[in-house]
Amino acid sequence: MPAGDTEIRHALADSVNARLLPSYKRIGIALSGGLDSTIIASLCRNELDSNQLMAFTLDFGPPWSDEVATASAIARHLDIPLYIVDASPANILRNIHPATAAMVSPYGDAVCVPWYLLGKAAAEAGCDALFSGEGGDQVFGGWANKPMVTELALTGATVDAVYAKTFHRFLDDLSGLLHGGFEVSSASFDVHQWIRDCLPKSATNTLLATLRHLNFATKGGGTISPRFTELVEIHGIDAHAPFFDTQLVAEALALPDSSILDGSTDKAILRRLVSDMTSPEIAALPKRGMGVPSTSWAIENHPLGHKVRHQLSRRNKHRDPRIRQDSVDVLLSGIVDAPDAYRRRRIGERIWTLFQWEVFREVHSLSE
């Protein structure tokens, strides 16, 4: 077994075990069928009987249901009962307001309501806590680092400049939809300085360790973990993301880069662990993690799409007057007039963030 695998496996198990409180009678696991949630499910199963565990997976409805088959196979293998959570556009629409009410920040993307639904399903099924694989991407590399490696290799830019590009959708593209931009992108906020402040203090870090450190410090700890927690714990149960454990993070950041990105294979160590913890067949299943069809939600012809379009249209009297109608109209027509326009998901990402902003204003009765 390559150096570090055993230590990480132990650190992961310790992280999960430390969160399996004796008072819990039943544990829920958010099982998307990706590497991270499979590992968490497997570690929970090592400690608990089958009847103490329940797995929950989201069904976004056809043609977006492919996660269900993978999650089912994994749940069967681990002998954990699997519950399918309705994440159809109709159910997203029913839950957009209560989910947004649970948020303390207006900045949300399309995973917020699905997280809320997972927490709700776990609470209704009698679980005391919901465990998730959130954080695996930030701590163990994941696909998000590949563009930065590509940018560094092709252009020779500095690490902080490259990292700032990962915020371009929020700071540049989305801000272009509002006159004056989002508050966070105002002149008083210097994203480059913020990133430099978050850089690891040790100069001995490898490039990937530096990027992962930044992922953890800015996105993981700053956005993903608190948002997941608030959207699950609103239902009266505990939310746990063992990948964000500080001891585990410290050990993960010390891993050799080859354990994270082996050639073009990312999360190399997690792939080995999944194979070791489950079976080669399970490890070979296609694993993408949770994917949200936000573009379909935003522009297609169903009540959720109608709600999105109404919320962002001039007919909405309470709409943020700073919204640039021309830009939003282009987006809602299914076009992103931007250099990444060829990727359809970018449409949904932009619209949904703006929509979430609007719903937040509505729910919290904000006029400013």
Place this chain on the structure above:
Amino acid sequence: MKCIHCQSNTPNKIARATSKCSACLHRFAFTGLPQMDSVVEADPMGGRSQHRPPAYANHIAITDMLFHKAIQGVGSGGKYSFTVKQLYYEFMRRLPAPAAGGCATAVGIIAIMPLMLAMGVGGAGGGTAPAKVAGPPMSFETFTHYYYNQWIRIHGEPEGLVDANPNTLTSTPVLPELLNYSFDRCLIVDNADIAAMLVANRFHFENNCAILSADGGYPARERRDAIMTMLDRNPNLVVAYLHDASASAFAAAATLRSAEWFGDRRVWIADIGLSPRQAWAQKLLVEQGENVGVASRLPTDELDWLNQGYTCSLSGIRPAKLLKTAYMGLTEASRATYEDDFDTMGGVFLMGYMWSPAGYVYHDTGFSPWVAGGDTAAFDASAPDSFG
């Protein structure tokens, strides 16, 4: 004459006398007259144009607003980075074509008037070779020498213009530790300026994709060698070659199997270049270069067209469309490797340009439409860390 700064109209007579907007006093770069009528200097291309007025003297009123709209058009209102060559083609599209045969330059350029007839061959559709040709308003060299440079003198460099000089962009060495990593895919394009344009528009960033130019100009040598080393680390590498419709480009596709590129490595290489039929269908300007001759599995009419020395540049396509096409081509090329075990693994799979009319696949017996593989939903779903 309309001012690009304040939108005010200045009477032509005053504009020509003062070269300034009467409202805001900003200078005009052009005053609506053919710029070179009174200039003795020869067309920088040399050749026949030294002995007669430049072609653009045929009553084309060049104004600042016309040029400004070309800049806005090629960059889609400032959203895309573009090359000077792309701006040139955009500008040409906005000028009336002169009479047939009016080609002003030594390396002639002709505009095609495609008839858009359905081919009905193998269902591929598309255009047919142009029945009528006409000279363009001006050569690229004339455009840059007399118009583009004049614009810069008065208004400065357009926002979004790509610096295609790799020596200023990519000549610093690659960090040694980057050599441990690789790319998901590799896109090779003909020219350094197109490669630089794709990078400026973040194509590499969105697609985890190395971008190299076949002419060796992008990136600079120091970085290029490192990137080839990184590509070697991906055992499932997919390479797509996006190129002009030209005999030399089709011939160059075969060189990707040479030792200088990928040799006999088990690499999937797909040719997603612009085919003559696609060029005809898209009404692109055609340049006549040298007749180099090419052997290819292309249909006879396309091969004949190429072997007459006609070429059609990717630069004639706006960045927005070119980026989308490159993405579609890469996606389809990647999908093909997973679903098919083509015998052509040792060669270059001729896939066709991924744009309407649909890309088409060439066989020994003819060609058939390329059917986009299955559901693209998997590529479109948002990942959890959608700010990442």
